[in-house]
Amino acid sequence: MLDVLRINLCSPLTLSFALGVFARLVRSELSLPRDLYTALSIYLLFALGLKGGVELSHSTLAAISGPAFVTVLLGCLTPISAYCVLRRIGKFSIADSAGIAAHYGSVSAVTFIAAQQFTTSVGAPAEGFMPTLLTLLEIPGIQVALAIGAFRMAAAAKTGEGIVAKQQGRPVKEIMHELLTSRSMLLLVGGLVIGTAVGETGWKPVQPVFEGLFKGLLTIFLLEMGLAAGSRLGDLRQAGLFLLAFGMIMPIVHGTLGAWLGSLAGLSVGGCTVLATMSASASYIAAPPAVRMTLPEANPTFYLTSALAVTFPFNLLVGIPVYYEISKWLCS
Amino acid sequence: MKTVPLCLLTVIAESILKERLIQDVRNAGARGYTITDAEGEGVRQRRVGEILGANIRLETIVSPEVAERLLGVISTEYFDRYAVVAYLSTVSVIRGEKYV
Numbered sequence: 001m002l003d004v005l006r007i008n009l010c011s012p013l014t015l016s017f018a019l020g021v022f023a024r025l026v027r028s029e030l031s032l033p034r035d036l037y038t039a040l041s042i043y044l045l046f047a048l049g050l051k052g053g054v055e056l057s058h059s060t061l062a063a064i065s066g067p068a069f070v071t072v073l074l075g076c077l078t079p080i081s082a083y084c085v086l087r088r089i090g091k092f093s094i095a096d097s098a099g100i101a102a103h104y105g106s107v108s109a110v111t112f113i114a115a116q117q118f119t120t121s122v123g124a125p126a127e128g129f130m131p132t133l134l135t136l137l138e139i140p141g142i143q144v145a146l147a148i149g150a151f152r153m154a155a156a157a158k159t160g161e162g163i164v165a166k167q168q169g170r171p172v173k174e175i176m177h178e179l180l181t182s183r184s185m186l187l188l189v190g191g192l193v194i195g196t197a198v199g200e201t202g203w204k205p206v207q208p209v210f211e212g213l214f215k216g217l218l219t220i221f222l223l224e225m226g227l228a229a230g231s232r233l234g235d236l237r238q239a240g241l242f243l244l245a246f247g248m249i250m251p252i253v254h255g256t257l258g259a260w261l262g263s264l265a266g267l268s269v270g271g272c273t274v275l276a277t278m279s280a281s282a283s284y285i286a287a288p289p290a291v292r293m294t295l296p297e298a299n300p301t302f303y304l305t306s307a308l309a310v311t312f313p314f315n316l317l318v319g320i321p322v323y324y325e326i327s328k329w330l331c332s
Numbered sequence: 333m334k335t336v337p338l339c340l341l342t343v344i345a346e347s348i349l350k351e352r353l354i355q356d357v358r359n360a361g362a363r364g365y366t367i368t369d370a371e372g373e374g375v376r377q378r379r380v381g382e383i384l385g386a387n388i389r390l391e392t393i394v395s396p397e398v399a400e401r402l403l404g405v406i407s408t409e410y411f412d413r414y415a416v417v418a419y420l421s422t423v424s425v426i427r428g429e430k431y432v
Contacts (some may be wrong), residue, residue: 034386057337287350 004321010303013114014316021227021313024233030177032224040221042284043111045184049130049191054203055128057196064129066265067275071133074261074279077138078254079105083148085250088241092302094156099291099298100243102305103249105141106283107134109184110225111315113218115277119270126270135188137278139179142287146175146294153297168332175294184286206325225312239305247282247310255280255323257305258269263330272327277320282307337426339399343390343406344370345416350392356409357392360402363408372381374415387415393425395432 008014023030056064082104086097112134119126179185195203236244260281262272284307289299350367350396357365370389376421394402399420412417 292346292348292414 004122004324005318008118008321009317011117011121012215013117014221016219017045017207017222017226017229017313017316020223020228021230021233022226024227024230024244025253027234031227032220034053037221038226040224042183042218043217043225044113044188044214044221045187046191047214048109048113048134049188050195050203050210051208052129052131052134052188053190053195054198054200055195056132056192057199059127059129063127067127067129067133067262067267067271068136070261070265071136071275071278072140074254074258074275075105075137076144077257078279079141079145079148081253082250083145085246090246093297094152095149095295095297096299096302098145098152099295100246100303100306101148102142102145102295103282103284103287103303104254104311105145106139107137107141107278107288108281108283108312108315109188109285110218110221111281111312111320112274112278114316115274115320115323117215117218119273119324124268124273124324127268128272130271131188132192133275134278135185135192138185138188138283138286142179142283142290143175146290149295149298175290175297178293179286179323182286192329205264225308229309229313232305235301236304236309238301239310243302243306244310246305248314251282251311251315252322254320256326259323259327259330263327269324269327269331272331273320273324276323276327277315280311280319280323281297281315282311284308284312333426334393335424335426337356337422338393338428338431339396340421340423341392341394341399341402341418342421343416343418344372344387345410346414347386347388349410349414349416350390352409353388353390356402356405357390357429360394360405362392362394362402365390367391374417390423393423393431398432 066281079101083097083101086092086100087094090097092100112130116126116130255276259272262275267275284304287307288300288304291303292300343353347369354365356365365431368389368391370387392402403418403420406416406418
């Protein structure tokens, strides 16, 4: 276990993330241009989709159907469990509970990539179709949590429980359109389709850009993530001890559930580790704007701080090796 | 040169509201608008956008009636839930018919 932790902590990804956090802590003027952040996220998502698509062209429907089913199941279960814990134990408001749950139900693509890199470095690479599972997990979690929020708030308004702001009543169609046409969804799904269509022969000429440069550019992206997480650290005091504990314990619970379901669906140790990490991760790209638009009553400090400043570093530093050990134990 | 007095409505808002605000501006009858990025901090502090988010500054030159209508929509739809600032100023324009 210690060896695995050491491999993880000494990777350029983790260390450049730590450098970003450090830069914020010492109040360095270091910052990456916003356009670079946008360009890097486009590159990473598109590369992920393309590579996944090429791998998908080698996979059979029978091999992917079981893992795909458990992934969608995870997408429906994790926001419910997160909501119940936040509302019942954490005593958060309906909007805050649903807002945070949407983040924990969805998935963080960068954490997913870090898990993929990790499983490869320890010699247990995950199945090639994992990026397909990533796209399946991105949306249901957000939808389920937003639906819980909308229903509970409507019920609370009827029974007169608390002061509920007037409902904006955004149609489901509009929310779905936003989620399905979001940048991350379009690039991932588009990349998958293109990758599957072109196969190995079409992939070869573009491989140097999308695979050769991938790790280096991901390292720069992690520096930016470190800067973003570092600038949220000050908000931890407002978020409180409960949210700090939630941001570390909930991923372990969701990760264990993901690893268990993955092993039932017949995934390898690497596949289980990546699925566990996906299930344990909290979205900070797709979920924040969706929650802000649909549940504006939810406090952004809570969901952004827990997803970005607690759960993301936790998974990156400790979570992934832990999910690997759990997966190894479950698959043995 | 002959100028015409019209209303310049400026809205500074969270960038996630961009599409909705554009729709509101069109629905209210404005003939055009300009959007630029904006940075800053107000009583609601930081934004939720591209990770930590930015603001937009929307400007539109309209007739007093359209400005009134737009301010009405903005105050009922956004003021209590989002970080939004809106203000009106009078500007003198040439080719006044272009805007109304």
